[in-house]
Amino acid sequence: MRLTDSRSRRLTPVRRGPGGLLRVCVHPAPAGRHDLLGDLRAMLVADVLFRIAELEDLQVITGHVERALPEERARALTGAAGRLGIHPPAVRTPDATVSAPFGGPVDVHVLAPSAAPPPTEDGLLVVVGPAQPPGGTDTPAADGADPSALRLALLALPYALPARITEAALAEAGATLGRWRGRVAAWADAPSRPMHADTVRRLGAAYDDDLDTPAVLEALRRLEDDPDVPDGAKFETFAYADRVLSLELPSEIGRV
Template sequence: MRLTDLRTGQRAEIQSTRRGLLRVCVHLSARGGSLGFGDLRALLVADVLARTAETEGAQVVLVHAAGGLTEERAKAWARDTGPLGIHPPAEHADTRDPRAALGGPVDVHLVADSAEAWKAADEPLFTTGPVHASGIDRLPQADAPEPLAVRLALLGQAHQRAADLDPAVLADAQTLLDRWRRLVATWADAPSLPLHIEAVRRAFAAFHDDLDTATALTVLRELESDPGVPDGARFESFLRVDRVLGLELPRDIGRQHAW
């Protein structure tokens, strides 16, 4: 897996200091004790990084670090991030030096756009762009699209750049998420076939190249509309790619719908 190192602007190969174990620290601002949209985006990107590494058989140890962290705040963070499909960390750290919580040296640092930059000496360092969320105070909201639609909206935008999270973007993401879940539920009834090797290869190549989730989503859009791909192959391919995207695409399988 290669990520753009903030220090050099070049792609850096992510390697673990201990074979099979990848130690990742996400540095958050958590101003006022709560997670902002920039923090949530960094945690989402770290979740994708972990999922990608785990598909290769790696064990990922993830730590969330912020100044003045308490157990109460850590529990509140879990309530905020869980609905977005973000897995909880192995540990939280209340210090800017997370090595004790990680149980060893850091392999990669991920810094939220709003957080104070971590001055790593040798380890790769990358960051996420800011989030512009006009008309949205916090997540989740009762009258807003579901949290996984927020996840999809952010995954559709390059993580290094600023992201728009306005009501129109969220509505489009919810529409796409609903459509893909309906299709996956329909394709589940088709005869089982091997996945579409080239489509899945392209999606995972994108994940490994700077966590390019936007390209992986484009691959799924193309696969959805390709008349030459049998439904059984589409089904297996969508499920394989969703292991990293984390959108719960098979959630509607077996449910009754009035389509």
């Protein structure tokens, strides 16, 4: 896997520790600056890294640099991350330059838009682009909206570029989710087939190329409409992709 290191501005292979161990640390906005969606976007990048590494049977340790937050803000961030299907950090530390909590040097530092880079030279430095929620408020999604729609809307954009999440973008993401969940449920009744090899190859290449999740979604759209691929193969491939995307695509299976 290669990520763009903000120090060199080059695609750089992700270093892994002994035994394939991957250590990832999220750096949120500094104390006194509230950027809920920016922090969530950084946590989402770390979550995608976590899921890809798990898919490859690697061990992953994710961490979060702690900062002083009002209790209400801290609860809002934790709750929003949980609703987006983001794994909670295994390590919480006031200083990511201290390797002891991670069992060694951090391999990937993921910085929220306004976060300061750590002084250490260890690991790749991945900077997430700023994200503007609907209406420019601090609320990442409309009340009652499917949290997975926000996750999909963020995954549909390159993580390093600015993202403006509009109500229209959330509505489009919600419509895509509804369609895909319905089709996955229908495909589940088809005879089982192996995953579509070409799509699986495209997914792997996209993940390895700077977490190109927009390319992943495009590959799934192409597969969805391919009349030459059996429904059973589509089901297996979409279910496989959801192990990283975590959009609850099989959630409609068995529902009347």
